[in-house]
Amino acid sequence: MISGVRMVMLGRQGAGKGTQAVRLARHYVVPHISTGDMLRAAVKEGTEFGLRAKEVMDAGGLVSDEIMIGVVDDRLHQTDTTRRGYVLDGFPRTQPQAEALDEIAGERPLHLVVNLAVPVEVVVERISSRRQCETCDTIYSVQEPPKYPWHCDNCGGDVVQRDDDTEEAIMRRLELYEKETSPLIDYYEKRSLLEEVDGLGSTDEVSRRLMSAIDKRLAG
Numbered sequence: 001m002i003s004g005v006r007m008v009m010l011g012r013q014g015a016g017k018g019t020q021a022v023r024l025a026r027h028y029v030v031p032h033i034s035t036g037d038m039l040r041a042a043v044k045e046g047t048e049f050g051l052r053a054k055e056v057m058d059a060g061g062l063v064s065d066e067i068m069i070g071v072v073d074d075r076l077h078q079t080d081t082t083r084r085g086y087v088l089d090g091f092p093r094t095q096p097q098a099e100a101l102d103e104i105a106g107e108r109p110l111h112l113v114v115n116l117a118v119p120v121e122v123v124v125e126r127i128s129s130r131r132q133c134e135t136c137d138t139i140y141s142v143q144e145p146p147k148y149p150w151h152c153d154n155c156g157g158d159v160v161q162r163d164d165d166t167e168e169a170i171m172r173r174l175e176l177y178e179k180e181t182s183p184l185i186d187y188y189e190k191r192s193l194l195e196e197v198d199g200l201g202s203t204d205e206v207s208r209r210l211m212s213a214i215d216k217r218l219a220g
């Protein structure tokens with residue numbers, strides 16, 4: 001079995017990063033590390049940090065680099081990631097985060113960075129129909145709901161619309177993506193780590209494209 005990849009997923013909100021990252025993590029037997037899911041878990045726990053993060057997230061802003069770098073630094077030093085690897089989803093989102101990741105990764109550098117490409121018009125449509133399990137973070141949509149409305153197929157948890165999937169917060173997040181995150185495409189291209197993958201089509205089709213891009217890198 002092929003296992004052990006260290007990779008980052010880039011792509012606009014709604015490009016399908018979360019959905020695909022879960023599939024890739026299962027296939028390559030590595031943890032899926034989603035900074036958005038980690039922050040939502042902190043919000044749910046009602047910690048001081050979670051409450052502060054919720055305000056930023058609901059407004060469509062970015063949590064500070066210092067905090068996010070600390071969170072990812074801790075996570076990437078746990079033994080599951082140091083031994084097997086990871087699919088990192090939602091980090092890095094800014095240039096300082098990308099530079100910090102280079103340091104954190106250290107002697108176990110990234111194999112690749114995927115840019116999951118989907119045009120803006122399509123993602124706006126996708127985000128407004130997106131729903132997510134509050135308990136286990138599985139992603140659904142109005143077009144692909146859980147079997148029993150609206151309880152998660154995996155865990156029975158409530159499947160809801162995210163608090164930050166309002167039109168205003170979506171527009172702000174997309175703007176921030178263009179300004180802060182899209183320059184990272186160039187950053188990784190220059191390091192010859194970038195693979196551009198078309199995110200349009202069925203979930204299975206996109207997974208196949210991603211796996212073939214990853215396998216090519218791992219073999220090379």
Ligand code: ADP
Pocket residue numbers: 012013014035036037039056057060061062063064068089090091092093097164173
């Ligand atoms: P989306 O990609 O749809 O914005 P995520 O679940 O990845 O959703 O992130 C939700 C929110 O969590 C972001 O809008 C931001 O406020 C915060 N967040 C997640 N990851 C980061 C990060 N690396 N840096 C700063 N803020 C982050």
